[in-house]
Amino acid sequence: MRIKNNYLANLFENVCRTNANEIEFLQAVNEVLSSLEPVVERRPDLAAAGVIERLVEPERLIQFRVSWTDDAGRVRVNRGYRVQFNSAIGPYKGGLRLHPSVNASILKFLGFEQVFKNALTGLPIGGAKGGSNFDPKGKSDGEIMRFCQSFMTELARHVGADTDVPAGDIGVGGREIGYMFGQYKRIRNEFTGVLTGKGLTFGGSLVRTEATGYGLCYFTQEMLSARGLGFAGSRIVISGSGNVAIYAAEKAAQLGGRVIAMSDSNGYIHDPEGIDLAVIKQIKEVERGRISEYARRVPRAAYTEGPGVWSVPCEIALPCATQNDLALEDAKRLCRNGCFAVAEGANMPCTAEAIALFQHSGVLFAPAKAANAGGVAVSALEMSQNSLRMAWSFEEVDSRLQEIMAGIYRKACAAASEYGRPGDLICGANIAAFLKVAEAMLWQGVA
Ligand code: NDP
Numbered sequence: 001m002r003i004k005n006n007y008l009a010n011l012f013e014n015v016c017r018t019n020a021n022e023i024e025f026l027q028a029v030n031e032v033l034s035s036l037e038p039v040v041e042r043r044p045d046l047a048a049a050g051v052i053e054r055l056v057e058p059e060r061l062i063q064f065r066v067s068w069t070d071d072a073g074r075v076r077v078n079r080g081y082r083v084q085f086n087s088a089i090g091p092y093k094g095g096l097r098l099h100p101s102v103n104a105s106i107l108k109f110l111g112f113e114q115v116f117k118n119a120l121t122g123l124p125i126g127g128a129k130g131g132s133n134f135d136p137k138g139k140s141d142g143e144i145m146r147f148c149q150s151f152m153t154e155l156a157r158h159v160g161a162d163t164d165v166p167a168g169d170i171g172v173g174g175r176e177i178g179y180m181f182g183q184y185k186r187i188r189n190e191f192t193g194v195l196t197g198k199g200l201t202f203g204g205s206l207v208r209t210e211a212t213g214y215g216l217c218y219f220t221q222e223m224l225s226a227r228g229l230g231f232a233g234s235r236i237v238i239s240g241s242g243n244v245a246i247y248a249a250e251k252a253a254q255l256g257g258r259v260i261a262m263s264d265s266n267g268y269i270h271d272p273e274g275i276d277l278a279v280i281k282q283i284k285e286v287e288r289g290r291i292s293e294y295a296r297r298v299p300r301a302a303y304t305e306g307p308g309v310w311s312v313p314c315e316i317a318l319p320c321a322t323q324n325d326l327a328l329e330d331a332k333r334l335c336r337n338g339c340f341a342v343a344e345g346a347n348m349p350c351t352a353e354a355i356a357l358f359q360h361s362g363v364l365f366a367p368a369k370a371a372n373a374g375g376v377a378v379s380a381l382e383m384s385q386n387s388l389r390m391a392w393s394f395e396e397v398d399s400r401l402q403e404i405m406a407g408i409y410r411k412a413c414a415a416a417s418e419y420g421r422p423g424d425l426i427c428g429a430n431i432a433a434f435l436k437v438a439e440a441m442l443w444q445g446v447a
Helices: 006-019 025-034 037-042 042-050 049-053 104-122 142-155 176-189 209-225 245-255 278-285 293-297 327-335 354-358 374-388 394-418 425-443
Strands: 062-070 073-084 092-098 125-134 164-167 235-239 260-263 268-271 302-305 318-319 339-345 364-367
Touching: 006 025, 006 037, 006 049, 025 425, 037 260, 037 425, 042 049, 042 092, 042 425, 049 318, 062 104, 073 092, 073 142, 073 278, 073 354, 073 374, 092 176, 092 364, 104 125, 104 425, 125 142, 125 164, 125 364, 142 176, 142 260, 164 374, 209 245, 209 318, 209 339, 209 364, 209 374, 209 394, 235 245, 235 268, 245 260, 245 278, 245 293, 260 374, 268 293, 268 318, 278 293, 293 302, 293 339, 364 425, 374 394, 374 425, 394 425
Parallel strands: 092 125, 092 164, 235 260, 235 318, 318 339, 339 364
Antiparallel strands: 062 073, 073 125, 260 268, 268 302
16 A cells, blocks of 8 residues: 655655565555555654654564474474564563464554554553464364473563463464463462463353454344345355354354354355354364365365355355455456455455445445454453453453444544544554553653
C-alpha cells in the first residue's frame, strides 16, 4: 500500500531499511502506517514525541537455543524466540507458535499486531509473541514434553505474571501450555498465572478454548447485523481446522449458518450438507490426524488435495489458518461467487491485494486485530481470575466476551467515522488502538 503522507512515508522507508527482508513484518507495519495518515495530520505532537518511531521497534527481542532429546536418544536443537513488543498499557501478552516456518520476521509481525489487538480489548495488556521453529507434527507426547520443558527452562527468566504472560498459538494448545506451566512452576517454585490457556484444574478459564472462534463470530455478527445481514441461512467456508477454525465453525452453526468447507495444510473438505463438527473434533483434537480422514468417515463429503478451499462458493469466508492464505486470485473467486463478508480469524490471513479487492467490491471486511481479539481478551480474563483466585462460570465469561467483541466493533466504527473513513474497519481498528497506546506512551515519557 503506498503511503502518501511524507512523514509516514519516510518513516516506513526507514523501517524497510532497518528490517530488510522481513516481509511479513513490513506488510503489517505498512498497513498500520497507511491507516494513521489522518491521525498524524491532526496530531503533530505524536511526531514530535517520536511515538510511531518507537512503536515500530520492539522493546526487546530474545533469541535462544532449545536443546532436547528425541525418542531415539538423539540430541536435537531448535531456535526459540520471545518478542516483547510494547508494554505501555500492561504486561506483555501474546501467544507462542511452534511451526517450522517461525522466524524473527513472522514473530515481529505477530507481536506488532498484538500490541494493537490487545489495546482494542480495553484490558490492560501489552503486546508480545514468541515460539520456535520446532515442528510438533509427528512428534510423540514425550518429545513434545521434553521440548516444552527445555523451551520454558530458558523462557522462564524473561516471563512472569506481572511481566510477560504467554499463551497458545499455532502448534500450542492445552497440552503444550500444561508442560510449560509445570516446568515454570518447578523452576520458580511459584504457582502464578504466568501462562494462559491452562487446563481447568490448574487455573485455566472456561471459554478460553472457544474464545477466538466464538469472538470472531460475535464480531462478524455485529458487522453483518449493521447491514441487516446475519449468519442465518448463509454458507460459510473456513480455512484451517485448528483451535480458531473449529470454534468459529461451532459458533457460526449455532448462529444459524451452514459451514460447508474446512481445510488443513494438506487439503480441504467440502460437505454441502454442513460439516459434522463432532467428527472434525475427534480427528483434530483427539487423534491429531489429517482432515482427509473426514471424507472417509462422512461419505457425502469430498476431499481435495492441495490449497483451493476458497473455490467453494459461499456467502461468508472465515480465514482461520495462517498468514497470507487468501491471495488476490482467491479474493476474485470469492467475489465472483457472491461472498458478501470476510472476517479474519487468523492473523493477517488476507494479502494486501485481496483486502483492496474486497473493499473495492463492497465486501464487508473484518480485520484480524479486531475480529480475532476474543482469544487474548479471555486470556486477560483468565489473568484476572488467577489474581482473584476465583473461577467464573462459562456464562459469565461468555457474556463478557460478547460485550468485549461488541465494544471493539463500536470503537473501530467510531474511530473510522471520526477520522473520515466511515465503514473502514481496518482504519478504525488501527486508529482506535494506536491512540490508546500512543496516549500511554506520551504520559510515560521517552523510553
Ligand atoms: P492451530 O495450530 O490450532 O491450527 C492451525 C490450522 O491452520 C491447522 O488446521 C493447520 O493445518 C493450518 N495451517 C497452519 N499453517 C498452515 C499453512 N502454512 N498452510 C495451510 N494451513 C496451515 O492454530 P490456531 O487455530 O490457534 O491458530 C490459527 C490462526 O489464528 C493463526 O494465525 C493464529 O496466529 C491465529 N490466532 C490464534 C489465536 C488462538 O487463541 N489460538 C488467537 C488469535 C489469533 P495443519 O494441521 O495441517 O498444519
